[in-house]
Amino acid sequence: QQQVKQSPQSLIVQKGGIPIINCAYENTAFDYFPWYQQFPGKGPALLIAIRPDVSEKKEGRFTISFNKSAKQFSLHIMDSQPGDSATYFCAASNRYNQGGKLIFGQGTELSVKP
Amino acid sequence: KAGVTQTPRYLIKTRGQQVTLSCSPISGHRSVSWYQQTPGQGLQFLFEYFSETQRNKGNFPGRFSGRQFSNSRSEMNVSTLELGDSALYLCASSRDPTDTQYFGPGTRLTVL
Numbered sequence: 001q002q003q004v005k006q007s008p009q010s011l012i013v014q015k016g017g018i019p020i021i022n023c024a025y026e027n028t029a030f031d032y033f034p035w036y037q038q039f040p041g042k043g044p045a046l047l048i049a050i051r052p053d054v055s056e057k058k059e060g061r062f063t064i065s066f067n068k069s070a071k072q073f074s075l076h077i078m079d080s081q082p083g084d085s086a087t088y089f090c091a092a093s094n095r096y097n098q099g100g101k102l103i104f105g106q107g108t109e110l111s112v113k114p
Numbered sequence: 115k116a117g118v119t120q121t122p123r124y125l126i127k128t129r130g131q132q133v134t135l136s137c138s139p140i141s142g143h144r145s146v147s148w149y150q151q152t153p154g155q156g157l158q159f160l161f162e163y164f165s166e167t168q169r170n171k172g173n174f175p176g177r178f179s180g181r182q183f184s185n186s187r188s189e190m191n192v193s194t195l196e197l198g199d200s201a202l203y204l205c206a207s208s209r210d211p212t213d214t215q216y217f218g219p220g221t222r223l224t225v226l
Contacts, residue, residue, distance in 0.1 A: 034214070043118070043204050043217035044157070089157060099211025100147040101170045104157035 002027060004092050006105025013080055014113050021108045022074045023090035030092040034102070035064065035075050038087045047075075047088075080112045116141065118207050118218030126224045132193040135221045139186050139207030146188040147215060148180060151202040160203075163188055164211050192223075200225045 005024045013019045023033075031052060036044035050057045050064045050073065057064045061078040077084055090105040119138045127133050139146050147170075148160040159172040163182035180190040186207075192199055202222050206215035 036217075041219075043206075043219045046214055046216065049214065091157075095212040099164070099169050100145055100162045100206070100208060100215055101159050101172070102147070102149075102157075102206075102215065103159070104149075106156045 002103055004090060004103050004105045006090050006108060008108060009106065010109040010111070012111045012113065015081060017080050017112070019077050019080055019084075019110055019112075020074055021088055021090070021110075022072065023092075023105050024070075024072045025092050025103075026071065027092070027094065028071070029094045029097065030103075032093045032095045033064070033066065033073050034091050035062070036089045036091065036104075038089065038107075044089060077110075080110075082112045082114050085110055085112050118205055118216055120203075120205050120218040120221050122221060123219065124222045124224075126226060127195050128226050129195055129197060131195050132191065133195060133223060134189055134191045135203055135205075135223070137188045137190075137205030137207075137218060139188070139205075140216060143207035143209050143216075144186050145208045145211045145213070145215075146182055146186065147206045147208075148188070148190050149204045149206065150174075151204055151220070152200075157204070160190065162211060169211060195225045197225050199223065 034049035035047045038044040048059045063076040066073045091102040145164045147162040162170040166182045177193045182188045202220040204220045206217045208215045
């Protein structure tokens with residue numbers, strides 16, 4: 001029940017395309033859903049995060065869509081660029097009961113071709 | 115503002131040895147969490163400290179331990195190293211346990 005399932009494992013798109021990465025969870029106590037971006041040799045960097053009372057959130061070219069009833073959320077990258085090539089992780093936590101314990105998905109390796 | 119710093123960045127040890135990794139959080143952050151990242155298991159939560167107290171612990175054996183000092187700096191220790199402990203160990207800091215976590219670059223541990 002603590003798992004977060006992420007798909008696909010890898011994704012290749014052309015420049016300007018809109019890659020979509022999906023995550024699903026079981027634990028309805030999760031109340032915080034961040035997405036992290038990781039480049040080789042670096043630590044994960046926070047991209048965008050959403051709470052379950054919001055269905056969509058946009059920050060620049062990154063959009064999170066959240067479906068509370070389906071217990072699913074997804075990341076869309078608009079007008080993708082080669083510089084977006086990285087590994088993306090979704091995560092979830094029950095902040096007020098379990099604080100900083102983030103449960104991560106397995107990651108999606110994104111490649112944006114020029 | 116300086117980010118999360120971790121030392122050392124790279125470490126090579128042999129089986130049976132022990133290792134100590136250090137993490138300095140962002141100034142003003144009092145919460146530190148540790149994660150292990152491997153290709154097979156992904157990112158897994160190790161433990162979380164806030165105000166020098168361990169608040170949460172992940173599903174790792176007792177060989178993995180940590181502590182936090184009064185200046186919020188944290189260390190984690192792995193005793194009796196095994197080959198399977200080879201991983202990137204990441205530290206993340208936040209103002210408090212409910213706030214956004216910011217990750218450091220990690221310490222790459224190789225156990226031979």
